[in-house]
Each structure stands twice: as C-alpha cells, then as structure tokens.
Amino acid sequence: MARSARLISKRMRRNSAIQLLDESEHGVEKRKVESDKRRRSLSEGSEPSGGKLALENPQQGHKGKLVGWVELSEVTLYREGTFSLCFTAILNDAEVVVKLLKSDAQLIDERAEDLFDTEIAVVLGGGNGMDGRSRHLVNMVGVGREERGGFVVLEKLTMTLEERLGNCRSSGGLGLSFPWWGGAKKKEDPWKDDLQLRMKTCLELARGLEHCHTGGLKMGGCVIHRDFNPKNLGFRDDGEAVVFDFGLSRVLENYTAVSNTMPRAMTGEVGSCRYQAPEVSCHSPYGAQSDVWSWAVVAWEIGTLQLPYGEITTGEYLCRVVEGGERLPLDGGWGFDEEFKGLLRECWEENMNKRPSMVEVVKRMESIMKIEGGKG
Structure with missing residues (x-):
C-alpha cells in the first residue's frame, strides 16, 4: 500500500x-x-x-x-x-x-x-x-x-548566502562586489553593518519557504526543502534573497501549514548537521516544522554573522544540541529585538509541533520590521 x-x-x-x-x-x-x-x-x-x-x-x-x-x-x-x-x-x-x-x-x-x-x-x-x-x-x-x-x-544568482557571510567575516568585509554597492569596485558590504538590512534578508527567505509550505503547487501538497542552509540560499543582482536547490525536497499531501498538522511524516537524515532539527538528526519522523528550525538557525547566523555552534562535529552536535538541549545564544549584544529572540526560541522547540508555521514566522517578522503583509 x-x-x-x-x-x-x-x-x-x-x-x-x-x-x-x-x-x-x-x-x-x-x-x-x-x-x-x-x-x-x-x-x-x-x-x-x-x-x-x-x-x-x-x-x-x-x-x-x-x-x-x-x-x-x-x-x-x-x-x-x-x-x-x-x-x-x-x-x-x-x-x-x-x-x-x-x-x-x-x-x-x-x-x-x-x-x-x-x-x-x-x-x-x-x-x-x-x-x-x-x-x-x-x-x-x-x-x-x-x-x-x-x-x-x-x-544565475550573484552569490550565495554562504559566500556573503564568509565575506562579512573576513578582514574588513572586502573581497566581493555587488552591482548595487559599487559595481566592479570592491567596497565594504553595507549589509555587514546594517542589522535591519540583514533582517530584511531573513524575512525574504522566510517568504520563499512559506510559499513552499503553503501548498501553492498546482498538483497540491506542501513542499519541504529539507536542506535549508546558506549554500542553498542566494542573492540576485538587486540584493533580493532567493531560495534555491530543491534537489532534496519532498512533497507532503494534505498538509496544512497554518495548523502544522502532518498526516504523513518522513524519516531519514538529510541536510547539513548544524542546521538540522533534532528529529532529522535522530532519523525520527519530520516535516515542514523541521524547515522552520533550519530557517531560525540561518536567521541567527545572518543576525550575528557568526557560524552556528562554531566548528562542531556531528557527534558533538548530537551530544550538545540533540541530547543536551543546547541552543544558540541570543544575548550576545547583537541588537536583536525581544520579539525576534522569542520567535527564534519558539522555532527551536524540541517538540516540532510546538514550533510556529512559516506562515506565522512571516507575519511575525513583518510585525517586527513594521512591514505590512506582502510588502517590502
């Protein structure tokens, strides 16, 4: 059957x-x-x-x-x-x-x-x-x-999020160029020192993921990305953030993103360790809520410009995060809004059914950034 x-x-x-x-x-x-x-x-x-x-x-x-x-x-x-x-x-x-x-x-x-x-x-x-x-x-x-x-x-995108983050972490944030901040001349990326601009990127990526989760396919179903990390996220030459590489994606039928009901879960380990939800690392049933966890890790990385969990191994990740319940710090002087901190905490709930849907994530990010729904 x-x-x-x-x-x-x-x-x-x-x-x-x-x-x-x-x-x-x-x-x-x-x-x-x-x-x-x-x-x-x-x-x-x-x-x-x-x-x-x-x-x-x-x-x-x-x-x-x-x-x-x-x-x-x-x-x-x-x-x-x-x-x-x-x-x-x-x-x-x-x-x-x-x-x-x-x-x-x-x-x-x-x-x-x-x-x-x-x-x-x-x-x-x-x-x-x-x-x-x-x-x-x-x-x-x-x-x-x-x-x-x-x-x-x-x-063809201008660069990946991984490349942009690496550039910002490098000395002076130089070495790459975008048409919208100076063309071929290498200049410091304004994204590096503008938290609001980086939060806008988080919102744009959330909108892309929300669109996958809300059953917009004509054939029906919720599309789960399953490998949401900076290597598979990028920017157009106008600075707009884009989700790509759906090679590991799956479609769940009869999924309602708002209520987070999931009639048919999946098992198996996919994606990059530091961005994986605990249920994925444990080969337990998982669904769109696992993408929500990954989005929050990426959002933290964009906000802090730091590598999540540092140079962590798969074994250490299982021990510290999956079994030990460790979460990324939110009070490091990065200027995060309290609402944003609360949103990330909810996205990192151990019980995936307690995490917000991407529909809710987008609404709350729009509220945090004082943006009307669907604009900006």
Missing part, C-alpha cells in the same frame, strides 16, 4: 511538471526517454542533445525559449552532487545555471530521477508552477530532456 502511494505521488509530480509545460503557448515536447536509451547513451558516451521546450518566464516578464543542450555556450562544470552536475553557461547572451541529472545516477539509484522530477516541479513554482508565485524562489529559465537525462536551466 505504501509503495503504491509513493508511485502515485511520483506520477503526480511528473504529470504536473509535464502539464505545466504543456500550458505554454509554444507547446512542449513531452518526455519520452526510456531506461534502455539512457543506458545506450551512457555506454556510447554521447553528448546531451536536448529536445526543444518552451515555457513562460513570468519573473522576467517575457517568454523564455527552452532549448537543447547544443544551444548553450561556454558550459563549465562548477559543482557536482550525488545525482546531478551543475554547470554555468550562456543562453541567449545571459548567464544561467544548468543542472543535469547524471545518467549513471539513474542506473544506480531509481530515486535520482524522482528527486529530479520533484525539483523540476518545485522550481516551476518560481514561475507558473505555484499559484501566486513567490519572487523569493529561484527563477526557472527552461527545462530540457534528452537521452542522457533531464536538465533544468535556472537564473
């Missing part, structure tokens, strides 16, 4: 992605790749060729042409994951990121394609895949499908 439910859920994700592509006025070449073709492609070592697709690109206000691999230029590998390869490339004179599903991963582990299909469905949410799209999710530029696997073309 459980296996049957998983297969149905998997088909729903795939069908949803295909349906969303079909809705484009340019039409879509549906996926028709079979396992034997992938094996043959892998053994022959052929280059990805790509079928042409088309999809509306609402973030940029125009139709984004979805092309085959051969239409990408200056393709450079910059990151390799368990199931995918990430490249930087040029498409129509614009810098993009291309995420290609590994063919060997498909042969070794059938979960790989499932993960990739989930990511496609989620990232489509940055465009026309979610009702009332959020600008704080990475923008989809295109999708391709060819014999060696599928690939996603995404907007």
Whole structure:
C-alpha cells in the first residue's frame, strides 16, 4: 500500500511538471526517454542533445525559449552532487545555471530521477508552477530532456548566502562586489553593518519557504526543502534573497501549514548537521516544522554573522544540541529585538509541533520590521 502511494505521488509530480509545460503557448515536447536509451547513451558516451521546450518566464516578464543542450555556450562544470552536475553557461547572451541529472545516477539509484522530477516541479513554482508565485524562489529559465537525462536551466544568482557571510567575516568585509554597492569596485558590504538590512534578508527567505509550505503547487501538497542552509540560499543582482536547490525536497499531501498538522511524516537524515532539527538528526519522523528550525538557525547566523555552534562535529552536535538541549545564544549584544529572540526560541522547540508555521514566522517578522503583509 505504501509503495503504491509513493508511485502515485511520483506520477503526480511528473504529470504536473509535464502539464505545466504543456500550458505554454509554444507547446512542449513531452518526455519520452526510456531506461534502455539512457543506458545506450551512457555506454556510447554521447553528448546531451536536448529536445526543444518552451515555457513562460513570468519573473522576467517575457517568454523564455527552452532549448537543447547544443544551444548553450561556454558550459563549465562548477559543482557536482550525488545525482546531478551543475554547470554555468550562456543562453541567449545571459548567464544561467544548468543542472543535469547524471545518467549513471539513474542506473544506480531509481530515486535520482524522482528527486529530479520533484525539483523540476518545485522550481516551476518560481514561475507558473505555484499559484501566486513567490519572487523569493529561484527563477526557472527552461527545462530540457534528452537521452542522457533531464536538465533544468535556472537564473544565475550573484552569490550565495554562504559566500556573503564568509565575506562579512573576513578582514574588513572586502573581497566581493555587488552591482548595487559599487559595481566592479570592491567596497565594504553595507549589509555587514546594517542589522535591519540583514533582517530584511531573513524575512525574504522566510517568504520563499512559506510559499513552499503553503501548498501553492498546482498538483497540491506542501513542499519541504529539507536542506535549508546558506549554500542553498542566494542573492540576485538587486540584493533580493532567493531560495534555491530543491534537489532534496519532498512533497507532503494534505498538509496544512497554518495548523502544522502532518498526516504523513518522513524519516531519514538529510541536510547539513548544524542546521538540522533534532528529529532529522535522530532519523525520527519530520516535516515542514523541521524547515522552520533550519530557517531560525540561518536567521541567527545572518543576525550575528557568526557560524552556528562554531566548528562542531556531528557527534558533538548530537551530544550538545540533540541530547543536551543546547541552543544558540541570543544575548550576545547583537541588537536583536525581544520579539525576534522569542520567535527564534519558539522555532527551536524540541517538540516540532510546538514550533510556529512559516506562515506565522512571516507575519511575525513583518510585525517586527513594521512591514505590512506582502510588502517590502
């Protein structure tokens, strides 16, 4: 019964992605790749060729042409994951990121394609895949499908949160540049000394995560990120914060984010240790509330510009945080609002059902920052 439910859920994700592509006025070449073709492609070592697709690109206000691999230029590998390869490339004179599903991963582990299909469905949410799209999710530029696997073309962000935090921690906060604070000339990041600006980043990331949790997918369900940490968060060239990399995401059906009811929990350890909720580290059932914990750790890091728990090992984390109940300090002279401190404490409740939903987190952050809902 459980296996049957998983297969149905998997088909729903795939069908949803295909349906969303079909809705484009340019039409879509549906996926028709079979396992034997992938094996043959892998053994022959052929280059990805790509079928042409088309999809509306609402973030940029125009139709984004979805092309085959051969239409990408200056393709450079910059990151390799368990199931995918990430490249930087040029498409129509614009810098993009291309995420290609590994063919060997498909042969070794059938979960790989499932993960990739989930990511496609989620990232489509940055465009026309979610009702009332959020600008704080990475923008989809295109999708391709060819014999060696599928690939996603995404907007290229200016830098990750991890890079920006590292820059602020370095001597003088110099070494990186943004268009909005001096262009190519290296200047100190104003974000470093402006707590309000950093709190705005926390709110923007909360809005992105809220959008995933509130069941905005057309196919229904709550999207759990499961790897919410500075490596998977970034900034556009206008300074806006964005959530990306949904490779470990999962969809829970019939989830109501406001009430935090969770009919189908999940188990397994994913994500980075210092950002993990206790239930994740213990391989216990977990859900969207685990993302709430991770958001609060990231928010603390943004607020303090310090590495959470320092150079902690997995064993030490289990001993000190999971078993010992240690929490990050909130009274270090960082100028945190008392309401913000209280919010973080609630997000770090050991019982995940006592944590606020991301809907509540966003409302309280807007209140803390004196921002009207949906603005700023």
